[in-house]
Amino acid sequence: MLQKPESGALPIPQAEGQDGGRDGETQALTASQEEAPSPLLQESSREDLGAGREEGAAEPALTPKGARTLAAKALARRRAYRRLDRAVAELVQFLLVKDKKKSPITRSEMVKYVIGDLKDLFPEIIARAAEHLRYVFGFELKQLGRKHHTYILINKLKPLEEEEEEDLGGDDPRLGLLIMILGLIYMKGNSARETQVWEMLRRLGMRPSKYHFLFGYPKRLILEDFVQQRYLNYRQVPHTNPPECEFSWGPRSNLEISKMKVLGFVAKLHKKEPHHWPVQYREALADEADRARAKARAEASMRARARANQRAGIHPW
């Protein structure tokens, strides 16, 4: 329905770059770091304006019948694009609203509530939505793992310094608690037993099922909310009797914060420098290098795609 071979088919910017050093868990859908909107966003308006004029195609004879057919085709094409634009707009809103709760969004949810019978165009719709989210709101749409069709939004705006942070209430103390747990997990070699986590929190005056004025019920926050939001992984340790469970970093934590940052937090807490813990420090450095490499790869592939678009005659303007 929407193939436009003459003017060049719409390229879908799926970044295929592998995160080599990392465990290949996540994939960025759009990796552009530029300010300007990508060619994607221009495509529809250009088509609308150029409707009826195909680049380089043979002109049908301008008989009355020919003109009517041309007009009908142009109208159908405009309608189709409008429908597509609407689906993209609704998907953007859907993602923003769902992400507010921090729960990952599945592809089937998106199809059920927004895409509907445009299901075949899902890749194009989600690519455009991702581009809007990046350009307009500063969010990046990330897929959690190549196999799972679940997505989350990451804030790409630079994190606020303490004095810059506007007090929005609600979220902040919880994330502080999360970072403490992430710190414990990291310092214990990337996994911590549940008992160790509760021990740490007990020292802070928290009990699992005792209501806390800032965090609510800690047990629910940590075992349910943080796990469901993919900040923490929680699993049973095999061959333990009585069965024990352990925490590790969830995929969202890997995306929203880094080992180096968490190490920095732990260091500050103990009034020491990060390299006071050489093993963790080396690991954090390696992690930073991996992230830089992955970012460079993603940027390069985005630039390559932009060049390819140019050559194919798809201009942003």
Place this chain on the structure above:
Amino acid sequence: MEEGRAERRRRTEAPSCTQGGARRAGIMTDVHRRFLQLLMTHGVLEERGVRRLQKHCYRVHGRTTAVEELEDFINNINSVLESLYIEIKKGATEDDGRPVYALVNLATTPVSKMASDFAENELDLFRKALELIIDSETGFASSTNILNLVDQLKGKKMRKKEAEQVLQKFVQNKWLIEKEGEFTLHSRAILEMEQYIRETYPDAVKTCNICHSLLIQGQSCETCGIRMHLPCVAKYFQSAPEPRCPHCNDYWPHEIPEVFNPDKEREAGTSKANKKPSRSRQH
């Protein structure tokens, strides 16, 4: 020759980022993005808060850039939002005319923003309350009347006690306002749902004779029945010695409120705390 003309047309028509529009869309920077993100978090924000928010965003992301005039700043962002069928809409609180802003959907179904926060029966409770509010003379629906409809709700069965808490949730999330046991729409709901309300309740909906927007609370002429928002009344009769109905010219029988003055607010210090509870049961 045809091709050349087409080429030229494309070049002159095309520097727009919006769909099919000849208007050039604005450019988004991190200043604008942060503004949008924070505005979304608040849901609805008074003009004073919006200005503070704007300054905050410049401080964080654009220290070297001059702070744009708020109206232009918002129009700039709206031109980019157009292709997403959303906009930053400006309205005013119905009771005292404070300017407020919210990010609203122009296209999708109305309760969609609420849909993620509330269960099916809760959304239906809101719809029932909404209907009562719109049908009412005063723009308020009593808690009792709303709770009596609890048996008719779609979805899981809800008890009255539970429904009371759900109504409080609506108040906390800025969808409803409560005054002395009665509920009316928060300015957020009015901004977000005006279109939906007009389309869904075309016969019951009331509009203001002055600004022609949706009217929930206001004053009405006892002779001819036209209605006006309180802030619209204030502005219209501002320096009139003898207020008369703009439609039938009969004497306007209600107390004329004062025009909202942001500067006076700041002088007074704690503004809201000292104000009398303004109730517009003046129908």
